[in-house]
Amino acid sequence: MxxxxxxxxxxxxxxxxxxxxxxxxxxxxxxxxxxxPPHLHPGTREPLTPDDLAPLFPMSLIAQEVSTERWIEIPQTIREIYAGWRPSPLVRAHRLERALGTKAHVYYKYEGVSPAGSHKPNSAVAQAYFNAAEGITRLTTETGAGQWGASLSMACALLGLECEVWQVRASYDSKPYRRMQMETYGGTCHSSPSDLTKAGRELLEKYPETTGSLGMAISEAVESAVEDPNAHYALGSVLNHVMLHQTVIGQEALVQLEEANERQADIVFGCAGGGSNLAGLSFPFIGRNLREGSTTQVVACEPAACPSLTQGEYRYDFGDVAGMTPLLKMYTLGRDFVPPAIHAGGLRYHGMSPMVSHAVNLGHISAIAVDQDTAFTAGIEFARAEGIIPAPESCHAVAGAMDYLRTSAEDGEVVVIGLSGNGVLDLAAYEQYV
Amino acid sequence: MxxxxxxxxxxxxxxxxxxxxxxxxxxxxxxxxxxxPPHLHPGTREPLTPDDLAPLFPMSLIAQEVSTERWIEIPQTIREIYAGWRPSPLVRAHRLERALGTKAHVYYKYEGVSPAGSHKPNSAVAQAYFNAAEGITRLTTETGAGQWGASLSMACALLGLECEVWQVRASYDSKPYRRMQMETYGGTCHSSPSDLTKAGRELLEKYPETTGSLGMAISEAVESAVEDPNAHYALGSVLNHVMLHQTVIGQEALVQLEEANERQADIVFGCAGGGSNLAGLSFPFIGRNLREGSTTQVVACEPAACPSLTQGEYRYDFGDVAGMTPLLKMYTLGRDFVPPAIHAGGLRYHGMSPMVSHAVNLGHISAIAVDQDTAFTAGIEFARAEGIIPAPESCHAVAGAMDYLRTSAEDGEVVVIGLSGNGVLDLAAYEQYV
Structure with missing residues (x-):
């Protein structure tokens, strides 16, 4: 069948x-x-070699991870799949403007039209493609809110791979529809920590009541991939090649703003967990700032409950809890940090993309923390003005932008909100705020 | 807030x-x-006058209900809201074609990109607008799967109306996310039959274990509207003005096929419950057949468990269970027919749109019945080929088209599938087939 x-x-x-x-x-x-800053080998603390990463990733993605080329060609097969929903809409938020009484020009770049309902397929399709092209038959991964796991399951179905997902327990228990989504695509989904891996068993023994975390789930998915020569691991955020794949978002937005006769974006708001939606939307704008002297500001909106950019240290740290990944230079709350079970599961990560961290450190991105109540209040207001119910992650960007629009925006200013996905499978979280 | x-x-x-x-x-x-054939007054059996309908609908919609004008202008405010997601994509199903090994050209017209995830907002926005324009402050309605209730709640939020929804008990119990979606938009949602109306109380007394039906929920919503001078009733399907509003779908598809260099659609498959998605997609094609001699075939795909077109009689019947609505000339299984609690809640209706029924009776639409297993099997196959998980309703159209593609389609034939919505909030139904 x-x-x-x-x-x-x-x-x-x-x-x-x-x-x-x-x-x-x-x-x-x-x-x-x-x-x-390069990723470091956890043993030697020397920059990683391609061979170090070969057990986890195909050579083409490893090359992308360390590339300094400005433009990397998208294979035709991936563009054909992207064409199913890309370019995603850039929508002028006319009714939100009216509700706020602002004279700024507010736009949202909406990734919720993808089959999986978020921006995640942009990288999932690319990762599944490059792995399949090198003969890999199975991908393992972690997922927080479930957006990434669903997206990778979809990409694996389209490109002929098996997909096995470890989902953070807090999300696995509260969002059964995400597991069903993965299974409908033919993927397999486990609650993490699980008893299927050594890392999982140790965590279960140590913290039997844990709600899980992305760091824990990563440890499990990595372990499972390393033990199977036909398997690789796929990460939905954080790494450089993921940021790269997501830049289709910002490139489209640049063109779409021109088509809307806006000279440029004055300020861009994106939510930041691992960093992929923010990077995807903002990097093309930052690149234009650097190359052409434009002045688009970029604001990362992270959850107050997991504030790596605003409260973390900028240093080398592991990407996971068990210390199995390379060392990454990033803003981190420490790999042992277990964030509270906030609803924006996709933002529950102790670290941050090294590229985003580097851009923040160099002053090209500023960061704010948004508490959960403020985020959902903004999401409900947005839904009732624009019709779209934003994903809880996206609500952080909406809240950051709405606060700015209420307090600081000037007439005619162009404000772009990264709407990373829709919240239809997160309605149980909204329920508590309605 | x-x-x-x-x-x-x-x-x-x-x-x-x-x-x-x-x-x-x-x-x-x-x-x-x-x-x-005109709707009849249930007492006199004479054609309805506008005054008969005035307690339920605004005059502008009543005029649309009986209009024979070919083109009815869409108010600018409605077009502005439509622009948030319209035109909806017409996508060539390249990977499905490859999976099936067909040389036909297969397209799907995808309404799942709307904020509510289905085609229903096309009419919800129009109905909320025309009611608000005549001073109404509250709309009541019924909903099966919840797509219509969510869409009307959204439209009411955008246009400043209260919204009260009676949801068929089977769906209310099995799909809590739909209720949450309505509430996030500010709507109110009751399980039907409820004890809030006389009709509901009588049904509860007579059939305490009933799973509910669209016919029952309509009785409740109509009663509630009639009793409140500031309220009107809104119907998500069946009536002529709803079919009218949905024709944006087919009009866009005609243009999009031309842009894709297809001379015309040879055959169009749509799911049929009340008839609004099928009518919206197919009526512009049928109109072109009639005016210009083109030869697009139209196939209505209805659930085998609720087969009004293939097993019903073409006669006057009530639109609801309690016999409160006008008499409609339609294919009907009888107003007492309580369909089994199939997953495609939006197709659980004893009757059928009078306009669709008339077109079927005149030979412009043919009909087939699809059983639930076949529908979900097709939906899963579609999801794994194209990435989109179709709504259970849409699965019936997908199944009808896939059977045709496997058995009858000729090389180069142009096949269009109406994908009325996505199934992300219906994943619990898929779960049983995975």
């Missing part, structure tokens, strides 16, 4: 993809005045 | 809506060779 497609289907179908779908990913590393 | 917008916001914002958003609704009644 539902056989997976075979790897030969990596070949492009050959139809003409509209020119509005980006042809390249944009790499901010090419334009930053200082190189992105 | 979340005040509703005020009625003065019915005024258009005045921005330039893209020309790709239709400017008029299309009325098939203008092109059919025989007039659509």
């Amino acid at each position: 539902s056989e997976l497609v075979t790897p030969r289907q990596l070949e492009p179908l050959g139809f003409a993809v509209p020119s509005t779908v980006p042809t390249h990913w944009y790499n901010l590393a090419a334009d930053l005045p200082e190189p992105v | 979340s005040e509703l917008v005020t009625p003065r916001q019915l005024e258009p914002l005045g921005f330039a809506v893209p020309s790709t958003v239709p400017t008029h609704w299309y009325n098939l009644a203008a092109d059919l060779p025989e007039p659509v």
